[in-house]
Amino acid sequence: MITAFIPGEPPRVTAQMKKTICRGGKPLHVDSPELKEAKKFFFEKLMPFRPSMPLSGPVCIRIKWVFPHRSDAPKRWLMTEVSKDTAPDLDNLEKALLDSIQKLGFYGNDGQIADKHTRKFWGPHTGIFIEMEEIKL
Numbered sequence: 001m002i003t004a005f006i007p008g009e010p011p012r013v014t015a016q017m018k019k020t021i022c023r024g025g026k027p028l029h030v031d032s033p034e035l036k037e038a039k040k041f042f043f044e045k046l047m048p049f050r051p052s053m054p055l056s057g058p059v060c061i062r063i064k065w066v067f068p069h070r071s072d073a074p075k076r077w078l079m080t081e082v083s084k085d086t087a088p089d090l091d092n093l094e095k096a097l098l099d100s101i102q103k104l105g106f107y108g109n110d111g112q113i114a115d116k117h118t119r120k121f122w123g124p125h126t127g128i129f130i131e132m133e134e135i136k137l
Contacts, residue, residue: 001133004049009126010065011038014088015095042100055107055134058114064129065120081123094118
């Protein structure tokens with residue numbers, strides 16, 4: 001099993017934040033500067049957790065995003081994790097992170113992900129918690 005924790009407020013940039021440029025008369029979608037920065041952040045923070053060999057076969061991955069509580073959060077929430085029901089969208093949020101995980105060689109390709117659990121919260125201990133393991137057949 002591989003476990004990683006990236007402390008601090010997670011980037012709110014999503015893979016949907018592309019910009020369109022015109023090259024040769026055709027539209028081309030490229031990463032926005034903010035998305036490039038988020039991918040660089042993930043790459044640098046995950047580098048120390050990189051395995052010596054990629055996971056093989058089907059992979060289970062669990063990701064927990066913990067954002068700081070809103071300023072108007074009830075006091076009873078402040079010491080607990082509360083499910084986050086606002087933007088960014090969860091499926092868009094995880095794309096840049098998963099791309100970085102693959103690029104670093106945690107697994108061969110994202111087709112190996114057979115079981116994925118992703119959650120987002122407001123909480124006192126901000127960061128991104130990641131667990132990955134091979135699924136035994």
